Amino acid sequence: MNADTTKKSVLSRRQFVNSTSLAALGLVAGAAPLIRTGRAAEVGANDKVRIGLIGCGGMGQGDLTCFFLNPEVECPVVCDVDDSKMLKAASICEQNKRAKPEMVKDFRRILERKDIDAVLVATPDHWHAMPAVLACQAGKDVYVEKPLARTIDEGRAMVEAARKHNRIVQMGSQWRSCNHIIEAAEIVKSGKLGKVSIVRGWAYLDWLPSIGKPADCPPPEGVDYDMWLGPAPKVPFNPNRFHFNFRWFWDYAGGLMTDWGVHLINMMLMGMGQQAPKSVFSTGGKFVFDDNSETPDSQVAVYEFPDFTLIWEHKAGMNNGLHGRSWGVQWSGTEGTIILNDGGYQVITEPKKANIESERKPGSGDPRPAHVRNFLECMKTRKPPVLNLEVGHHVSTVAHLGNIALRTGRKINWDGAQERVLDDPAADRMIGTDYRGPWKLPYLKRT
Ligand SMILES: NC(=O)c1ccc[n+]([C@@H]2O[C@H](COP(=O)([O-])OP(=O)(O)OC[C@H]3O[C@@H](n4cnc5c(N)ncnc54)[C@H](O)[C@@H]3O)[C@@H](O)[C@H]2O)c1
Known part of the structure; x- marks a missing residue:
């Protein structure tokens, strides 16, 4: 639970969203919600597991390191709205002898990728529900940090999304x-x-x-x-x-x-x-x-x-x-x-x-x-x-x-x-x- 206050910045700044991608993802009023099947309806017993990290701060870095204790895990893409944090996550990939990941500032770019089986959501609490629900819709499994969401209704929406799309979702309160x-x-x-x-x-x-x-x-x-x-x-x-x-x-x-x-x-x-x-x-x-x-x-x-x-x-x-x-x-x-x-x-x-x-x-x-x-x-x-x-x-x-x-x-x-x-x-x-x-x-x- 340590703060990580590095403020390095090297990547270019990018607008967070344009109207085309909003509509495609069902985020404008009245648009149909995104239902897109990713690669991983199921991962086989001996398959590689390809995760995308969303939120590369203190816990995202710690969780990523933990996932890498498992030899089948690869992380081809990381996402953060802060360039300096993405660079840290990328260096953790390399330190753990994994390929240098793609770095994206909008988590929806991860959800579009067909090669990603699961996302690891380690954003602040107000940003847990949206990526987790959209990931379920996109056919990804989800490891989401605690608390499940910022509000009770958001948590309920996450339960419904996981059920509807038959997704495996684990909340990251490791003490269980x-x-x-x-x-x-x-x-x-x-x-x-x-x-x-x-x-x-x-x-x-x-x-x-x-x-x-x-x-x-x-x-x-x-x-x-x-x-x-x-x-x-x-x-x-x-x-x-x-x-x-x-x-x-x-x-x-x-x-x-x-x-x-x-x-x-x-x-x-x-x-x-x-x-x-x-x-x-x-x-x-x-x-x-x-x-x-x-x-x-x-x-x-x-x-x-x-x-x-x-x-x-x-x-x-x-x-x-x-x-x-x-x-x-x-x-x-x-x-x-x-x-x-x-x-x-x-x-x-x-x-x-x-x-x-x-x-x-x-x-x-x-x-x-x-x-x-x-x-x-x-x-x-x-x-x-x-x-x-x-x-x-x-x-x-x-x-x-x-x-x-x-x-x-x-x-x-x-x-x-x-x-x-x-x-x-x-x-x-x-x-x-x-x-x-x-x-x-x-x-x-x-x-
Ligand atoms: N399981 C545990 O023991 C444990 C310990 C610490 C934190 N946590 C949980 O982990 C979560 C993150 O906490 P932290 O201490 O790592 O915070 P942090 O501020 O260090 O990291 C959060 C990261 O998410 C990024 N972010 C914010 N909005 C984003 C977005 N839209 N897309 C991508 N990235 C985005 C931030 O830029 C930041 O780098 C919290 O929910 C916290 O409760 C769990």
Whole structure:
């Protein structure tokens, strides 16, 4: 999760779209959506897998390196709106003894290519849904970073597109593939902890500094800023509303509640199952930093599930979280408690009962290679990946609801089956999305 702030620029600037390509891709009002079959309806067991990278920043570079751990992976094309980032991705291809890729500034050029089997989407959150949905329409499989999308309705559109076009889509919250977390979640599901009624997740992050209040300025050379904004509102360029720090602005993301919250809610629900919450309330604010970020540096969200309570907590600017861990997850049962983070997990039995032994298990290392491998295998077998869209959409939805409760300042009552906030039209509208034209997301159930 490191920022990458290189600002080199060597390629020429290019207009992001012309009216012909917009119409061809179904992005103007009334145009039919793009349905184009790419090369890869299916990839054979021994075939090369050809991916296109969309978004070559910090995570795009990390994910690409992970994909290259698999000898069958090639990356003939990379895309970013910032030339300097594309050059970095291209050099990663060469360092990993792959051919120098084509570099394109408009992701739709990747979707047109018949030789591409899958796309890897590592753009800011407001740019997850559109490339992922259009990729499904174009017959590509998709590995898309977390959170699934910027809004709940976008996530639903992604689920519909993947279903309709029979695509394999994995969300990149790698912890689903982490052995010691899978093991701990199995203990919770087995009932050995007794009745688990409270689950907590927390992220206290001292490495996140204040980002200050830089003035608006022209975008760096080599950046197509209009394409960076895409469906988001047109605002002047500000260095903070850009690489990495986009996370702290509502137009592009949801702060730590969705950035880290999705990872940890994912872990918590691995033990508790994919139930929908009935309600959530949340409080927090910008208490630590005096900067131009918008999302809270300190926040608590409390979710009422049918038979347990889930508590989310984050705080920037300090490291001392619960149990001396800067971040973690805790399942509390009547017979025992499990506390877990990347370093491993600990089972602590209740003094009055002994159905489960106290123990400590070490962490099982970086889960990203296994998560990527699972996606590649599923491309070949056409089986659902571990963090398929149903699950990815569910855990992202839970995180988004925390922000909706925070922003409205009210307790939100949630109808999980209909995906609606009950009796609160203003909160319900926050599930939806308001794209800046000409961008128009196919499969949105509410427009
Ligand atoms: N799984 C994890 O542990 C993990 C860790 C970090 C980030 N992430 C996720 O990865 C995503 C990217 O985060 P990051 O930290 O790498 O951000 P970043 O700002 O470093 O990288 C995003 C890149 O996308 C590019 N981009 C923006 N619009 C684009 C467009 N229309 N077409 C092509 N490229 C475009 C940007 O120029 C930038 O280079 C986020 O959704 C984030 O939540 C996941």
